[in-house]
Amino acid sequence: MAQHEVRTPIPGVFYRRPAPDQPEYVVVGESVTAGQTIGLVEVMKQYAEIKAGVDGTIVSFHVEGDDIIGPGDVIAIIEV
């Protein structure tokens, strides 16, 4: 089984929920499709969606909600 690293192209603050009062986009163990949003990065008052990039299952998250991330940081691992 191959593992795919989802990385952020941009720096900012990472969120796992679309809004504080809403559920997480995805949880560990959930299957996702390539175009599915798994998180959000806030950069300079704009929001960029982080997509899974591949079809598979979420193995783990390397960053938590509200974490500060830099370009190239691994956000999650997906088993393809």
Add this chain to the structure above:
Amino acid sequence: MKKLLIANRGEIAVRIIRAAKELGIPTVAVCSEADRESLHARMADEVVEIGPASAAKSYLLVEAVLDAARASGADAIHPGYGFLSERASFAQAVVEAGMIWVGPDAASISVMGDKAEAIRAARRAGVPTIPGSDGPVVDVEEALRVAEKAGYPVAVKAAAGGGGKGIRIVESADMMREQLPIAQAEARAAFGNGDVYIERMVLGAKHIEVQVFGDGVNYVHLGERECSVQRRRQKLIEETPAPLLPSDVRDAMCSASVGLAEAVGYRGAGTVEFLYEPQRNEFYFIEMNTRIQVEHPITEAVTGIDLVLEQLLVASGKPMSFTQKDVQSRGHAIEVRLNAENPDMQFMPSPGLLETFTMPSGPFVRTDSGFIAGDTVPPFYDSLLAKIIVWGRNRDEAIARMVRSLRELEVSGVVTTAAFLERVINTPEFRSGEYDTVFLETWQATA
């Protein structure tokens, strides 16, 4: 005023520190963890770190800012723009803590911060507002009566909406009968409040604002600023005087603004925003900003008056240093907002290390920035990298100077909007002055 705390960051904090230094007032900067090494923190006499990078946990925390003021012995707070600047409860808290608030009193902020109340205050002061309903409409009959009087097309807007959301365009009485109940139901579903109000559609409008100033006794205006070049309601280029604005309209707009400032007993710097509809040659009040504005330097360029310095004088209880007849506007000024964004990638923000950052200079060029070369533009705040302001004896001279300045600028490490701004300035619409608030987005869609 013995010591001034600046409750802000970036270029406006730097701008305020400069004015305080000229008045010999010691300054205290507040900063987040991410801004420890920033220019505003380095320039102030003292700096207090008030929290982590997130603005919600630092610059927006009333208690953290007040604690910093108490700890440093500051007796005055300047809020700048954005962040806490238009929060009436913060202005109130500063005063209750026994400090000087550099801005209008909490009551003025509160009236102007409520859209419906602000419009009522404007009407009472005789300032023209967009024709339409006086508050929410109750039923189709009233909606038809109001729309008929205002003239179609009209916008049916959710009272609890905002930022362009919850708006329907209605073009005829038949359409109103059909659309009003839908608009009310939609408003109820989206905002939990079914109230809708009606305004005539103002087409091809220009966004023109008037700088006002008051000290509780005297009220003056410092002319207008044309701010129609906007992308997603963010101003990108501002100029004064407004090209193609008839002088009788300018005079009426300016005196209406002074009237409004006087009616609310306004203290300090404020901006009255209008829509100007060239086809009808009419203007309408939209809102009043109770703070210093990003684009204030173009007014300073043509009047020679330092608005931030005057804010500090008036807040200290002194009268402002000039009267209406001292305001002599001369020449033409243009400002561009240089953002750390990539225009080729839907204006994706581009924070990072400013490897090179050489600002344009030379005659009649002013640059206001919160950064110098070697600084890092953090990803946590807005994307404003610098403001470039030029002055010329006339508009053509100012435009040529701005184009020269944009080409002189050298930036590497972050992507900027410099080349994009130059392209906008070179459009026939900008060159002729015949641009409105939708010009930029229309031009981008067809380019």
